[in-house]
Amino acid sequence: MSRAVRLALPAWTTRELLTASVIAMAFTVAVVSFTYVYAAVLGLGIFARSAVTGSFFLPAAFAVYVLRKPGAAFLVSAVSGLAAIPFTPYGLLVLGIGVLTGIVGELSGFVITRYRRFGIMHVVGFGAFAGIVEFGLVLLSSLRTSTFTAPVLLAAIGIAVATFVLAALVAVALAHAVRRTGVLINTAFGREEAFA
Amino acid sequence: MGWLYRLNPLAKVIALAPVLAVVALTTDPFAPLAFTALALVLLASSRVPLHSALYALAPMLLVLLGFVVLYPFLIRRELVSHTPTLLQVGGVPIYEGAIMAGLRAGLRIIALVSLALLFNLTTDVSDFMRALVQQARLPYRIGYSIMVALRFAPLLRYELELIRSAHRVRGIGQPGLLGDFAQLRRAIVPLLASSIRRAERAALAMDGRAFGAFSTRTHFRRVRLTPLDGAFVLAFWALVALVMLALQALGVLGPLSFVQRV
Structure with a gap:
């Protein structure tokens, strides 16, 4: 491999890139379903929207927990949004949500877990931090939530945080379920569990 | 195949991204309506089947209805109490301003979805990836x-x-x-x-097969960025500017802001 390529991608092997991409593809099935649920509940207001937004965090949370590498959350989340384009008429917006959730996942992964601390409180903190950031970036801006009353806003933030934490916990449970099949042995999570 | 299909996917993203941001900033209902119409005209001119667009937009009408019904119960009362009261529901006054705020939010989402269809319905994802790599x-x-x-x-x-x-x-x-x-x-x-x-x-x-062995590589299929793509980006932005100027002249554009006017 040339020096230039190694400098650009110091730690990503082809195996990791492919694994991240197919994880994203597998989650696309879920993301497409979430998109239709999101479209269906969008009109039910800020609470429903806050509740469903957390489901888009699932691929990013799974990627951070399994691959434990900077860039994993962004890659998996963005690719799952990209792969959803042919399967949903809201494709470009889903890609936008995927990219944004990936950035939020990266930020949260870096700030809370540093890609190596994954105790239960770290996972909860990881989800909660992501929920607050995403609420601030998406819901507060696009729905003009500044017009809502304080109790409504607080309840919406609470719902967003709860669903992001739930998504992070589901991702962890999913990772442990997949690990039992033996396919994660070449990932950071699989190696750590094997040596534990 | 319509003309939108033949454009470089990156050109469509470059053309659409700032316009989507502008639509997200609109605070009056007429601008989203105008952008929705613009998107539908462009889709029709590119021979995109109308039912594909309607399939995407039909659920958005329910979203619009939901916003109009729910906003009066969620919005801060002091923002809308100066507008006429239309009716009372269970002791809660329903202000015209609150309904208009819901209408604006719903129309904005419909406009965003309509503009995004210009990319979704006319782009092959693999070509988009090729363009990302090659350009x-x-x-x-x-x-x-x-x-x-x-x-x-x-x-x-x-x-x-x-x-x-x-x-x-x-x-x-x-x-x-x-x-x-x-x-x-x-x-x-x-x-x-x-x-x-x-x-x-x-x-x-x-x-x-030595994938990644070299810093550059050849491509089986080339996606090209032609002067036509540049012309599309400029023409699209000019068209959007024209629509906004027309709205401004008619006095229905309203300020562009993330803070909702009620």
């Missing part, structure tokens, strides 16, 4: 790894059907929406496991 300088190892994974999509769909059939044979599962979600939950672990196995085999094959 946007995305490292080809990342780009082609994603493209390989995209090629797995039909296989994953087949695999998902296989898993569902296996569950049905064992008598697991129930009809209905909840049943579908329960089925998805049961299928995701075997789906992830088989996908990762497949990825590892593909990665070994790619490494065996």
Whole structure:
């Protein structure tokens, strides 16, 4: 491999890139379903929207927990949004949500877990931090939530945080379920569990 | 094939991104309506089947209805109490300003979805990835790894059907929406496991063929950025500017802001 390529991608092997991409593809099935649920509940207001937004965090949370590498959350989340384009008429917006959730996942992964601390409180903190950031970036801006009353806003933030934490916990449970099949042995999570 | 299909996907993204941001900033209902109409005219001019666009936009009408019904109960009263009261529901006054705020939010979402359709309905994802690698300088190892994974999509769909059939044979599962979600939950672990196995085999094959050995590479299929793409971007922005100037002249543009005017 040339020096230039190694400098650009110091730690990503082809195996990791492919694994991240197919994880994203597998989650696309879920993301497409979430998109239709999101479209269906969008009109039910800020609470429903806050509740469903957390489901888009699932691929990013799974990627951070399994691959434990900077860039994993962004890659998996963005690719799952990209792969959803042919399967949903809201494709470009889903890609936008995927990219944004990936950035939020990266930020949260870096700030809370540093890609190596994954105790239960770290996972909860990881989800909660992501929920607050995403609420601030998406819901507060696009729905003009500044017009809502304080109790409504607080309840919406609470719902967003709860669903992001739930998504992070589901991702962890999913990772442990997949690990039992033996396919994660070449990932950071699989190696750590094997040596534990 | 219509003219939008022939454009470089990156040109469509470059053209659309700032316009989507502008639409997100609109505070009056007329600007989103105008952009929705513009998107539909462009789709029709590119011979995109109208039913594809309506399929995407029909649920958005329910979203609009939901916003109009719910906003009066969620919005801060001091922002709308100066507007006329239209009716009382369970002792809660429904202000005209609150309904208009819901209408504006709903129309804005419809406009965003309509503009996004210009990309969604006329773009092949693989061509988008090729354009990202060839023009946007995305490292080809990342780009082609994603493209390989995209090629797995039909296989994953087949695999998902296989898993569902296996569950049905064992008598697991129930009809209905909840049943579908329960089925998805049961299928995701075997789906992830088989996908990762497949990825590892593909990665070994790619490494065996020296994938990533060189900093540059040749391409089987070229996606080109032509002067026509540049002309489209400029013409689209000019068209959007023209629409905004017309709205401004009619006095219905309103300020562009993230803070909602009521």
